Amino acid sequence: MNLVLFGPPGAGKGTQAKLLMEHRSLPQLSTGDMLRRAITEGTELGRNAKAIMDRGDLVSDDIVIGIVAERLNQPDCASGAVFDGFPRTIAQAEALDRLLQSLGKKIDLAIELKVNDEVLIERSANRVKEMIAAGQNPRADDTPETLRNRLDVYYRNTAPLIAYYRNQGKLKTVHGMAPIPEVTKSIAALLDGAS
Numbered sequence: 001m002n003l004v005l006f007g008p009p010g011a012g013k014g015t016q017a018k019l020l021m022e023h024r025s026l027p028q029l030s031t032g033d034m035l036r037r038a039i040t041e042g043t044e045l046g047r048n049a050k051a052i053m054d055r056g057d058l059v060s061d062d063i064v065i066g067i068v069a070e071r072l073n074q075p076d077c078a079s080g081a082v083f084d085g086f087p088r089t090i091a092q093a094e095a096l097d098r099l100l101q102s103l104g105k106k107i108d109l110a111i112e113l114k115v116n117d118e119v120l121i122e123r124s125a126n127r128v129k130e131m132i133a134a135g136q137n138p139r140a141d142d143t144p145e146t147l148r149n150r151l152d153v154y155y156r157n158t159a160p161l162i163a164y165y166r167n168q169g170k171l172k173t174v175h176g177m178a179p180i181p182e183v184t185k186s187i188a189a190l191l192d193g194a195s
């Protein structure tokens with residue numbers, strides 16, 4: 001099963017993708033995590049992506065499509081994956097369809113996590129507080145101004161995926177405002193219905 005999880009920043013994609021990895025043994029393919037790892041490792045990719053990510057803008061389609069293409073060739077993706085934070089543009093969604101097709105696979109389901117902006121803003125502020133309390137550095141893109149930009153970028157570039165996957169008959173919407181276990185249950189029900 002290949003599953004796309006998308007939704008605005010802070011909608012809970014990463015949390016749900018990690019739970020799916022545990023419960024369904026599907027690898028979580030998070031482009032955000034891959035890019036942050038590249039930054040930590042100081043690779044050329046990381047150096048190029050850092051300023052863009054710190055502003056909350058999108059890294060170029062070619063770059064993220066390249067890292068996903070490479071990742072998809074690894075053996076743990078053979079029986080499927082959860083795409084978390086990718087695709088984020090129509091060009092990325094088309095590239096993903098082509099990539100999977102070349103491997104004899106396809107996207108089975110695209111789940112949109114829907115959450116109000118006010119809740120996202122509150123979640124981001126809480127995440128920063130929790131990380132500081134735990135002695136960790138908050139993400140550079142979790143400031144209120146950058147979050148506003150990430151939301152704008154989401155509605156402008158990523159929200160068109162709703163129509164893209166609806167036209168393919170693959171779109172499901174889950175209300176991401178419910179408590180985490182309830183969101184997990186809704187996603188599980190959709191996966192069971194699809195397989």
Ligand code: ADP
Nearest residue numbers: 009010031032053056057058059064085086088
């Ligand atoms: P969130 O969904 O909370 O914004 P992510 O970890 O998915 O967090 O993404 C963080 C940042 O990484 C994005 O704001 C963007 O700069 C970059 N990024 C991640 N995935 C992509 C992608 N598919 N295309 C372009 N940029 C991306």
